[in-house]
Amino acid sequence: MDKKLEQLKEEYKNVPIPKELDEIIMKALPQKKKKKHLYIWPAGAAAAAMLLTVMVNFSPSAAHAMSKVPFMKGIVEVITFNEFKEEKNNTSISVKTPAISGLENKTLEGSLNEKYLEESKKLYEEFTAANKNGHLAIDSDFEVVTDTPHLLSIRRSIETIQASGYVQNRYVTIDKENQSLITLKSLFKDDQYVKVISENIKEQMKQQMKADPNKIYFLTDEDVEPFTQIDPNQQFYISDDHILVISFDEYEVAPGYMGAVEFKIPTEVISDILAGDRYIH
Known part of the structure; x- marks a missing residue:
């Protein structure tokens, strides 16, 4: 299972990512003063604790393990790349990592999916770092909030509970016909x-x-x-x-x-x- 996960991650990394697109997506994850932005990923020895329930069909070897959430009339799909849960030392984590499948623009698709993976990796790193002190819960999920003939908007929510709760929402909006990422400025x-x-x-x-x-x-x-x-x-x-x-x-x-x-x-x-x-x- 870990080998399949690493194989899929390598496929994402091999997709060329334009510097401009990378900067646009990174700016969509702004850093705020006085608050820690917690993002996640299960790796290394901790992978054994990960519940990997679904894999993406970006390669034939993983097609049989894919779960699909249709939204683009059978052409493009939002899929659960993986889902994992863990509890340890008064800490807990529950995360679903989204992935976009079916875009003709593979550069955009690969860039967005790699960003989702990196977010999940950072969240898991925060979780493992908190195991020493405990009292931390991280929950992350996603949903399609808009689906029209022209548009697709995906919301990824991240809730962190320590002394109090903290909810972040991260959005990606895509022009389905032009296969392009829509930014606020654009x-x-x-x-x-x-x-x-x-x-x-x-x-x-x-x-x-x-x-x-x-x-x-x-x-x-x-x-x-x-x-x-x-x-x-x-x-x-x-x-x-x-x-x-x-x-x-x-x-x-x-x-x-x-x-x-x-x-x-x-x-x-x-x-x-x-x-x-x-x-x-």
């Missing part, structure tokens, strides 16, 4: 989108707090890190009804009890700065 004519979207989000925050006193966002100077504007590579997805949705990790713009929050950006607010109406309209 949706707009220029960098104005950062200010325009940020101002709309702040207005939504104020309206929500006014309507519901239980909702709190970090907007004032009294907050340690008040929200001022989105990151140019802020996590996002495009909904089935072609609306841009901006996503924030837990604690990023609100107290922990608010969880990971997201905001739908009205299309009329950004219509003048969109690069086109193929995705958002």
